[in-house]
Amino acid sequence: MASIAADQISKLCPCSSRVDDILDRSGEERLARTGGGPQDLTLSQEEALNRFRSLLVEHNLVRKRDTDCDLLRFLRARSFDVAKAKAMYEAMLDWRMQVGADTIRETFDFPERNLVKDLYPHFHHKTDKLGRPLYIEKLGQLQVDELMKITTMDRMMMEHIQEWEILIEWKFPACSRKAGKTISQSLAILDLKGVTMKHMSKQVRHFIQNISKVDQDYYPEFLGKMFIVNAPMAFKAIWTVIKPWLDKRTQKKIEVHGSNFAPKLLELVDKQNLPEFLGGSCRCPQGCEYSDAGPWNEARYHISALAEEQDDGASFGDCRHRNVKDKGPMQWSCLDT
DSSP states (O other), X not given: OOOOOHHHHHHHOGGGSOOTTGGGSOHHHHHHHHOSOGGGOOHHHHHHHHHHHHHHHHTTOOOTTOOHHHHHHHHHHTTTXXXXXXXXXXXXXXXXXXXXXXXXXXHOOOTTHHHHHHHSOEEEEEEOTTSOEEEEEEGGGOOHHHHTTTOOHHHHHHHHHHHHHHIIIIIHHHHXXXXXXXXXXXXXXXXXXXXXXXXXXHHHHHHHHHHHHHHHHHSTTOEEEEEEESOOXXXXXXXXXXXXXXXXXXXXXXXXXXXXXXXXXXXXXXXXXXXXXXXXXXXXXXXXXXXXXXXXXSGGGSXXXXXXXXXXXXXXXXXXXXOTTTSXXXXXXXXXX
């Protein structure tokens, strides 16, 4: 079938053309709205991207799935220091080989998933006003002792990695297609209602620390914003424990609220997309925690639907560089992850 017309790409993928009005937006808002493509780069940053790409190609490190959008995540995480970004990228490749991340979607079975969610509610649910998937945790309902009777921390880590791969390969492309633009970040909502220092046992602290390392070191810059709600009086002490595990870029993305959070959260998320317990109106029949509601479960936004439209599997709105190894600098298109 015919490839996407140039005007379609320009309309649907912000990485394919310059945007005139981005200069007066804040950095994080700009990245969230445009997808973090080349229109966000200064000349020196473009040069850093070109050097980084060439260096990875020279050492035969670039994966088939990698694009300039992906390379930019590592550069941003290391303040466009090419040497540090390369070291981070290589460490990511080594880690993925060790844990089997490339095949974890198919090879890791987690039959205790729903039981785990009963004791540690964490789930994706619909999207915010920018089209980003919502990730929600209800930490106050965490029951570690009961959790350890049905699973292990190691298995929960593997499930966490598997969910990352599903998000990247399945959910982001579906969100991108629905939004008509690149979606490569999420909005995380942490509900701390009922949380006390008792929830921060040594085992939990160790798990959170390991999770933070995985997220920051191996899946950098996928977090758009973190919205912490129902922060208790003890939050200052909890934050003192957690803050050292987070890099400064992540810390800047975190917004903390007490119990009167709903008006601010509703500025980011439409009421019908937000679960009722967070001030929204959504009441999924099976419970929002278990519904997995979102564009990724709507047939018209599935990757399989894209394949029917395009013989090259191109994904609307998903910022892609067609072939990092063969193309010159800053040649952008919209391709499937």
